Amino acid sequence: MTPALAVPTAVVDLLVPAPLSAAAVADRAVPTALVVVARQPLVTSPLVRHLAEQHDIDLTRVAGTGTGGAITRHDVENASRLAGGPLHRTNRPTSPRARRLATQLGVDLARIEHGSGPKGSIIGADVLARPRPDSKTPRPLQEVFASDLSPGRDPLRSADAATARTANMRRRTAALMARSKREIPHYFLSTEIDMSEAIGWVRDTNATRFVTERLLAAALLLRAVVIAALEVPETNGHWVDDEFRPASGVHLGVAVSMRGGGLIAPCIADAHTRSLDELMSALRDVVGRVRTGRLRSGDLVDPTITVTNLGDQGATAVFGVIYPPQVALAGFGKIVERPWAEHGLLGVRPIVVATVSADHRASDGQSGSRFLNRIDTHLQAPEKL
Amino acid sequence: MNAEQARAVIERVLSRIAPEVDLLAVDPTESLTDQLAINSMDQLNLVLGVHEETGVDIPERDYPKLASVEGFVTYLVARGA
Numbered sequence: 001m002t003p004a005l006a007v008p009t010a011v012v013d014l015l016v017p018a019p020l021s022a023a024a025v026a027d028r029a030v031p032t033a034l035v036v037v038a039r040q041p042l043v044t045s046p047l048v049r050h051l052a053e054q055h056d057i058d059l060t061r062v063a064g065t066g067t068g069g070a071i072t073r074h075d076v077e078n079a080s081r082l083a084g085g086p087l088h089r090t091n092r093p094t095s096p097r098a099r100r101l102a103t104q105l106g107v108d109l110a111r112i113e114h115g116s117g118p119k120g121s122i123i124g125a126d127v128l129a130r131p132r133p134d135s136k137t138p139r140p141l142q143e144v145f146a147s148d149l150s151p152g153r154d155p156l157r158s159a160d161a162a163t164a165r166t167a168n169m170r171r172r173t174a175a176l177m178a179r180s181k182r183e184i185p186h187y188f189l190s191t192e193i194d195m196s197e198a199i200g201w202v203r204d205t206n207a208t209r210f211v212t213e214r215l216l217a218a219a220l221l222l223r224a225v226v227i228a229a230l231e232v233p234e235t236n237g238h239w240v241d242d243e244f245r246p247a248s249g250v251h252l253g254v255a256v257s258m259r260g261g262g263l264i265a266p267c268i269a270d271a272h273t274r275s276l277d278e279l280m281s282a283l284r285d286v287v288g289r290v291r292t293g294r295l296r297s298g299d300l301v302d303p304t305i306t307v308t309n310l311g312d313q314g315a316t317a318v319f320g321v322i323y324p325p326q327v328a329l330a331g332f333g334k335i336v337e338r339p340w341a342e343h344g345l346l347g348v349r350p351i352v353v354a355t356v357s358a359d360h361r362a363s364d365g366q367s368g369s370r371f372l373n374r375i376d377t378h379l380q381a382p383e384k385l
Numbered sequence: 386m387n388a389e390q391a392r393a394v395i396e397r398v399l400s401r402i403a404p405e406v407d408l409l410a411v412d413p414t415e416s417l418t419d420q421l422a423i424n425s426m427d428q429l430n431l432v433l434g435v436h437e438e439t440g441v442d443i444p445e446r447d448y449p450k451l452a453s454v455e456g457f458v459t460y461l462v463a464r465g466a
Contacts, residue, residue, distance in 0.1 A: 203445065206445050207444065207445065207446070210442060211429075211432055211433055211436045211442050211443065212433060212436070214429060214445070216425050216426060216429060217425070218425065218426070283426075284426070284429070284430070287426055288430070291402070291403075291404070311424045311425065311426075312424055312425050313418075313422050313424050
């Protein structure tokens with residue numbers, strides 16, 4: 001998958017608490033920036049899992065030394081110590097968020113003298129109020145998640161670091177995609193869509209608009225997918241515990257490739273509640289945040305369906321790999337001029353190949369076809385999008 | 386705005402949009418799209434960024450004139466930014 005919006009390397013804004021604990025992420029392998037943890041750690045003991053959760057240790061990052069590579073209690077304690085082990089250093093009651101932030105930001109909990117929570121307990125705000133060891137580049141989460149997502153101004157920027165980051169990201173994408181291909185029985189459909197109406201409408205609309213309010217054809221594609229996903233619910237949701245769980249709204253993942261290599265799919269949450277203009281600005285914002293390295297927690301919620309759009313630099317069609325636990329991925333190639341026959345007449349039209357990769361456990365080709373046909377229909381009436 | 390100022394604006398905006406780009410390696414007479422894999426979103430952000438710095442609102446029909454750095458510079462100077 002070589003999606004849409006080529007974007008340079010980026011970093012997750014580490015001041016923002018992750019929406020899910022590392023352990024929850026490991027369990028669900030959420031297809032966002034956090035999917036970095038797709039590798040299933042080998043943990044046999046519930047005690048170890050609990051300990052890891054307490055210390056906010058990402059088990060996928062821990063090398064197991066037990067039998068058959070299993071992660072032991074000792075391994076988790078070691079990892080916690082290396083990460084600054086805040087839990088070891090305070091007896092004060094501490095909220096889970098504070099613990100997580102302390103680990104992420106490298107703050108020593110023992111140095112917080114007064115907690116502002118109930119009964120003097122330490123809460124997130126207390127941790128955030130502490131000066132961080134390195135106020136410019138919050139370290140630990142960078143090590144956890146973003147070692148491969150560094151901003152352009154990363155002081156560590158060097159050929160070696162960049163190569164290592166790229167390799168790291170590549171490995172994680174590889175793990176997730178391998179899992180997808182192993183677990184999900186994909187089927188693939190494609191249809192050619194005449195974009196004359198959509199492009200003409202965007203051109204006319206933009207001609208009357210100030211530069212800050214202009215649309216891209218990509219926004220229309222996203223909007224069409226959002227509506228089609230609501231209309232064909234078996235494409236929108238998650239496959240969990242051997243059953244399909246349809247989602248009531250649409251959280252739209254947008255696959256964005258990094259210039260340095262690697263892939264990130266930030267999420268436009270509640271996309272079904274956003275107008276076309278709002279989707280456009282959400283898209284611009286999220287791409288901008290990937291670029292400047294300031295993804296927010298909202299960008300990292302787990303999408304219910306993902307779109308990959310190769311954009312004007314890409315190939316003409318993409319048959320993508322589904323992000324588990326989602327059940328469908330819509331793809332668009334670049335828009336190209338092609339001969340097009342309609343009503344017995346031949347003309348030249350801008351055409352896009354729309355595809356869907358879908359999970360055969362959740363839907364069949366008929367649903368997938370309906371999904372693509374709905375997208376087509378919506379793109380023929382862009383003024384209604 | 387003279388050519389030098391226009392060039393400075395474009396380079397500043399470009400480095401914000403694509404921080405990894407080595408501006409010294411960009412051939413100012415060649416297409417930016419070809420050299421930097423600039424896509425439609427980048428193009429929009431480039432025009433937006435230039436608008437923010439100069440107040441010039443560039444209509445879409447003029448985009449072809451902005452293909453290279455030099456083309457962009459000529460355009461901005463001609464618009465009397």
